Amino acid sequence: MAEFTRLQNCLALIRLRNPPVNAISTTVARGIKESLQKAITDDTVKAIVICGADGIFCAGADIREFKVHKTFDIQLGDIVDEIQRNKKPVVAAIQKLALGGGLELALGCHYRIAHAEAQVGFPEVTLGILPGARGTQLLPRLVGVPAALDLIISGRHISANEALKLGIIDKIVNSDPIEESIKFAQRISGQSSQELQMTSDMVADKSSALGPPKGYTSKATIEFFFYLTVPGLCCGM
Numbered sequence: 001m002a003e004f005t006r007l008q009n010c011l012a013l014i015r016l017r018n019p020p021v022n023a024i025s026t027t028v029a030r031g032i033k034e035s036l037q038k039a040i041t042d043d044t045v046k047a048i049v050i051c052g053a054d055g056i057f058c059a060g061a062d063i064r065e066f067k068v069h070k071t072f073d074i075q076l077g078d079i080v081d082e083i084q085r086n087k088k089p090v091v092a093a094i095q096k097l098a099l100g101g102g103l104e105l106a107l108g109c110h111y112r113i114a115h116a117e118a119q120v121g122f123p124e125v126t127l128g129i130l131p132g133a134r135g136t137q138l139l140p141r142l143v144g145v146p147a148a149l150d151l152i153i154s155g156r157h158i159s160a161n162e163a164l165k166l167g168i169i170d171k172i173v174n175s176d177p178i179e180e181s182i183k184f185a186q187r188i189s190g191q192s193s194q195e196l197q198m199t200s201d202m203v204a205d206k207s208s209a210l211g212p213p214k215g216y217t218s219k220a221t222i223e224f225f226f227y228l229t230v231p232g233l234c235c236g237m
C-alpha cells in the first residue's frame with residue numbers, strides 16, 4: 001500500500017509500504033496514484049514528499065507479482081507522468097535503495113535527497129526487461145546518454161556518492177533523508193507556484209534536445225537491449 005499523510009505546514013507525505021523492500025505491487029501503484037490525486041487536488045498542499053517505510057525507499061517492481069500476472073491494469077509510467085505534469089514540487093526521500101521502478105519513481109520527482117549509504121540502480125537488465133516507466137528518457141536527461149547507457153546496460157547498483165556526482169540525486173545527507181526532504185519541501189513550498197512552474201518549464205526546454213520527455217524508447221533501442229539481454233540473440237546464435 002501507500003500511506004497518505006497530511007503534514008503540518010502545507011505538505012503531504014506519501015509513504016510506500018510493502019515489506020520487506022517496499023516493492024511496487026499493483027496495490028502499491030494504486031496507492032501512490034490515489035495519494036498523488038489527494039495531494040494534487042488539495043489546495044492547501046503546497047509540496048509533496050515521497051518515501052518508503054522501515055528505512056528503505058523501494059527495490060522496484062514486486063517480482064512476486066511478475067510470476068502471477070503477464071499484464072497490469074496500472075502503469076508506473078503514467079504515475080511518473082502525473083508527478084511531472086503536476087505543478088506542486090515533489091521530493092523523493094531515498095533511504096537504503098532506489099532500484100528499477102523505485103528509481104523511475106524518484107526520477108519523476110523534482111528533487112531527490114538520499115542517505116549517504118543509499119544505493120540506486122536499474123537492475124531490469126538482469127530480468128531481461130528495460131526500465132519502461134520513463135527511466136530510459138529521464139536518466140539520460142539528467143546524466144547524459146553514455147552514463148545512462150552504462151547504468152542501464154550493466155544493471156549495477158551505484159553509491160549515493162557516485163549518483164550525486166553523476167547528477168542523479170541532488171543532495172546526500174547523513175541524517176534522516178525523510179526529515180531533510182520535509183524541511184527542503186517546506187522551504188521550496190514558500191516560493192510562488194508561478195516561479196516553480198517557470199523554472200521547471202525552462203529545465204524541460206533546455207533538456208528537450210535529448211528528445212521527448214515522455215513516451216517509450218525507440219524501437220531501435222529496444223531491439224538493441226534485447227540483442228544484449230536475450231540469450232541466443234547475441235552473437236547471431
Ligand SMILES: CCCCCCCC/C=C\C/C=C/C(=O)SCCNC(=O)CCNC(=O)[C@H](O)C(C)(C)COP(=O)(O)OP(=O)(O)OC[C@H]1O[C@@H](n2cnc3c(N)ncnc32)[C@H](O)[C@@H]1OP(=O)(O)O
Binds near residue numbers: 059097101123
Ligand atoms: C509487478 C507489479 C506491477 C505493478 C505495477 C507496475 C509497477 C512496475 C513498474 C515498472 C517496472 C519496473 C520494473 C522493475 O523495477 S525491475 C527491478 C525489480 N527489482 C529487482 O530486481 C531487485 C531484486 N532484488 C535485489 O537485488 C535484492 O534482493 C535487494 C538488493 C533488493 C536486497 O538484497 P539483500 O539485502 O541481499 O536481501 P535479499 O536479496 O535477501 O532480499 C530480501 C528480501 O526482499 C525480497 N525482495 C527483494 N527484491 C524484491 C522485489 N523486487 N520484489 C519483491 N520482493 C523482493 C527478497 O525476496 C527477500 O525476501 P525474503 O526471502 O522473504 O526475505
